[in-house]
Amino acid sequence: MKMTQQTQYGFYFDSSKCTGCKTCHIACKDRMTGLVRAKDDVMNNGVANLPGIIWRRVYEYGGGNWSQNVDGSFEQNVFAYYMSIGCNHCSEPVCVKACPTGAMHKRREDGLVQVATELCIGCESCARACPYDAPQLDIERKVMTKCDGCSDRLAEGKKPICVDSCPLRALDFDTMDNLRAKYGEGDGHIAPLPSPSITSPNLIIKANRNGQPVGGSGQLLNPAEV
Amino acid sequence: MTSTNSANTNAQPTFPNSYAEAQKIGVFRAFSKTPVLALDSYINGGKAVSTPSGKIEIYSLSMAQKGKDWIFNPNVKGDYITAIPMYQPTWDGYEDEDTKDDYPLQLAGYHTKGRTHSSYHNVPWLREAAEDAVWMNPTDALGRGLRSGDKVQMWNERGTVELPVRITPRVAPGVVALGQGAWYQPDIARIGRSGHPIDVGGCINTLTRYQPSPLAKGNPQHTNRVQIVKA
Structure with missing residues (x-):
């Protein structure tokens, strides 16, 4: 079914600026307080740990080798860079297709992909389908959660909290038309991102100078943190 | 209040008058109009730097004095101070023969x-x-x-x-x-x-x-x- 959509929001990410500081990751988690735990008494009990719920993840990707010379010294061509990824609110959202209940849906008005929590049965089909690991299970409530594009902040004329929190100004968010006008098509997607042909993600990437092609020779260096 | 503190009189950008005003402004951005030159008063202003000679010292008189006066332990490898910058092999260092076999x-x-x-x-x-x-x-x-x-x-x-x-x-x-x-x-x-x-x-x-x-x-x-x- 082809949706008649007025607007499509998306992200811009500049991997040449990102230092992997994870302020976006933490700011996003901070916003969840009162959102995914609406009845929490934060003043008296502190904020919930929300284990494993990471709507914005910072991937550390690197590679290269060390070799030893006859005099014992080393040569190396090691590289590393970071990719901050939330949800790309894809134009062909495989999570929506995979959802058996219709909980995962793409909003007509702005193209944001969100979860209708009351319909979600926590089967994790969306998480298995998404090549970006955007759907994040709330193990305590047994429902799926994900980057909602900060639609409450958008309504107030603000950008998502990850964008506004970034000390390096490496992130941006807007309608795809506006982002393209500002940044063009970018450098194309780089590893560790999957091929954009799978889901038509709304994400423009400026590549790090060490950026490797999708499926490149490097590896994810921080699997425990994402 | 920070804006009325005399130490902040010449702060750029100027300090807000209240927390509410700071919140409204949000992120403060300031850009230097001219490049900042380290040790400008010494290089262009002819003023002495705070070393015994008043100059930039490669051989440091004050470090030489400390190396002579302070008490060091001769049994601790690398426990000394030199007047010129140099590499000091130390205990638990790369060349430390005492520990390299057990702790490589x-x-x-x-x-x-x-x-x-x-x-x-x-x-x-x-x-x-x-x-x-x-x-x-x-x-x-x-x-x-x-x-x-x-x-x-x-x-x-x-x-x-x-x-x-x-x-x-x-x-x-x-x-x-x-x-x-x-x-x-x-x-x-x-x-x-x-x-x-x-x-x-x-x-x-x-x-x-x-x-x-x-x-x-x-x-x-x-x-x-x-x-x-x-x-």
């Missing part, structure tokens, strides 16, 4: 982005965002049969820690690196190879010698030789 890896501490020193180690979100693992080069991991995420024990004669290992080319062969500031958490039921309770908190001080550095008298957290095996 050099352990350096670094500032992890998950804490400010030891502050905020107790915040679960930060522990989730920044893994406290010891970094090891693939070459060293291969010989030990280690894979990323494996729990390892790392020890020297001063203590034993137990924590995950991260295999990464971002650290040199023969060197391992651990973010400093994790909180000491001894498991008193288990004694490590060093003869101490195993620190499952992964605190680098568990492995660090109580030996102040020659000049700064700092904690020598980057001067540790260790051995690592799979836990």
Whole structure:
């Protein structure tokens, strides 16, 4: 079914600026307080740990080798860079297709992909389908959660909290038309991102100078943190 | 109030009058109109710098004096101060013959982005965002049969820690690196190879010698030789 959509929001990410500081990751988690735990008494009990719920993840990707010379010294061509990824609110959202209940849906008005929590049965089909690991299970409530594009902040004329929190100004968010006008098509997607042909993600990437092609020779260096 | 404090009179951008005003302004941005030149008063203004000679010293008179007057321990390798910058071989250093067989890896501490020193180690979100693992080069991991995420024990004669290992080319062969500031958490039921309770908190001080550095008298957290095996 082809949706008649007025607007499509998306992200811009500049991997040449990102230092992997994870302020976006933490700011996003901070916003969840009162959102995914609406009845929490934060003043008296502190904020919930929300284990494993990471709507914005910072991937550390690197590679290269060390070799030893006859005099014992080393040569190396090691590289590393970071990719901050939330949800790309894809134009062909495989999570929506995979959802058996219709909980995962793409909003007509702005193209944001969100979860209708009351319909979600926590089967994790969306998480298995998404090549970006955007759907994040709330193990305590047994429902799926994900980057909602900060639609409450958008309504107030603000950008998502990850964008506004970034000390390096490496992130941006807007309608795809506006982002393209500002940044063009970018450098194309780089590893560790999957091929954009799978889901038509709304994400423009400026590549790090060490950026490797999708499926490149490097590896994810921080699997425990994402 | 910050805006009425005389020390802030010439602050650029000017300080807000209230917290509410600061919140309204949001992020403060200031751009220098002219490049800032270090030691400008010395280079262009002809004023003396705060050294005994008033000049930039390569041979430091004050360091020479400290090296002569201060008391050092001749039994501690590298415990001396020189007047000119030089490489000082030290205990638990790369060339230290006394420790290189038992403890073949050099352990350096670094500032992890998950804490400010030891502050905020107790915040679960930060522990989730920044893994406290010891970094090891693939070459060293291969010989030990280690894979990323494996729990390892790392020890020297001063203590034993137990924590995950991260295999990464971002650290040199023969060197391992651990973010400093994790909180000491001894498991008193288990004694490590060093003869101490195993620190499952992964605190680098568990492995660090109580030996102040020659000049700064700092904690020598980057001067540790260790051995690592799979836990």
